[in-house]
Amino acid sequence: MKAKAIVFVIFVAFIIYAAVKIHPFGDVKKSNMDDYIIMHSQNETAANNVVTSVVFDYRGYDTLGEATVLFTAIAGSLITLRREKNE
C-alpha cells in the first residue's frame, strides 16, 4: 500500500475516535461569557437579536476583518478574469 493510503486511514480513525469520545450532544459546561451576553445584550446594545449584537457589537472587529477578506477575494477574482479592450 502506498504511504498516502496509510496516512489517510490513520487520520480517519483518529477523527472518528474523537467524535465518539467527545462530550455528549447537548450537555455543554457552564459558560459565563454566554450567560452575561444573554442577560445584558438588551440593555447595552438595544437589539432583540442576540446573535446580531454579538456579530456587530461585541465582536465587531472580526466582522471588519471578514468584510476585508470578502473585498480582497472579490478584487482578486476581478483582476484575474479581466478582458483586454482592443481599440
Next chain:
Amino acid sequence: MIWNIPFITVALLLAIGLYAVMFKRNLIKIAIGITIIESGVNLFLITLGYRKGGVAPIYTNLPPGTALPEGMVLPVPQALTLTSIVIGVAVLALTLSFIMKIYEHNGSLDSHSRRLKG
C-alpha cells in the same frame, strides 16, 4: 437515541472531503472536496453550542416560560459560523477563477499533466 450522531456526521464529512482532495486528479473535484471540508467545519462549530431543550437566542416573540440564561442556546458559536461561511464563499470564488485561467492556458484540467508554471 441522539447519542453523538452530529459529531459522527462531522467526522464522515471531513473524511469524504479529505479523500476527494488527496486521491482525485481533476481540479474541479479537488475544489469540491475543499467545499465539503468547509461544510463539515461549519456544522462542527454549530453543534458545539447546543443546550438540550433550548430555544433560539432571539427575544422577539419568545415562547413564554423560558428560563433566561439556561433556556437559550449559546449565541457565540453561531456568530463565528456566520463569519466562516462568508470566508468559504470568498475562497471558492477565487479558486474557481484560478482554475478557469489554468484551463485557458493549458488546455486540460488534469493536475498531473504538466507542471503549472508560466
Next chain:
Amino acid sequence: MNDGRMSIIVRTIATMIFPFVVIFSFYVIMHGHLTPGGGFQGGAIAASAVVMMIAAYGHKMMEGRISEDGLSMAESIGAAIFAVVAFIGVIMAASFMYNFLVGTPLFGEIPPFGGNAGILNSGGILPILNIAVGLKVIAGLAAVVMIMAMAGDKK
C-alpha cells in the same frame, strides 16, 4: 436559441418575480436586529435575484444594463460607510465601534427585558452597519457572477 437566452416562459416569470425577491431581501436586511437575518443573509438573497436575471436573459443582454464600474463603486461605498461609522466611536473618546446611538431618538430605543413584539426603532448602530454590509455583499457577488459569465467568450 442564440447566445444563452432561455424560452419565453422562463423570461416572463423571471421578470415578474424579480421585484418581490428584491423587496424580500430588503426586509431581511432592515429587520436584522429583530428576527434572524442581517446584512450577509439579505445580500445573498438579492445577489441570487440578479443571478436569476443573468441566467434567464443571457450575459450578452445584461452586459448593457449592469455596468461593472457602478458595481465596484457601490462595493467601495459600502466598505467606506462601515469604516467611517466605526471610527466615530474613537472620536467620541470611547472604544472602537462604540454604540453611540443608544438613547438618542435616531435608532436608540431600549426594548423591555424579556420577550416582546420587537421595535423597529431600536438597535443603535446595528441597522446602519447592516445596510453597509448588505450593499457590499450585493455588489460583490453580482460582479463576480457577471465576470465569470463573460469570461467564456472567445476573443
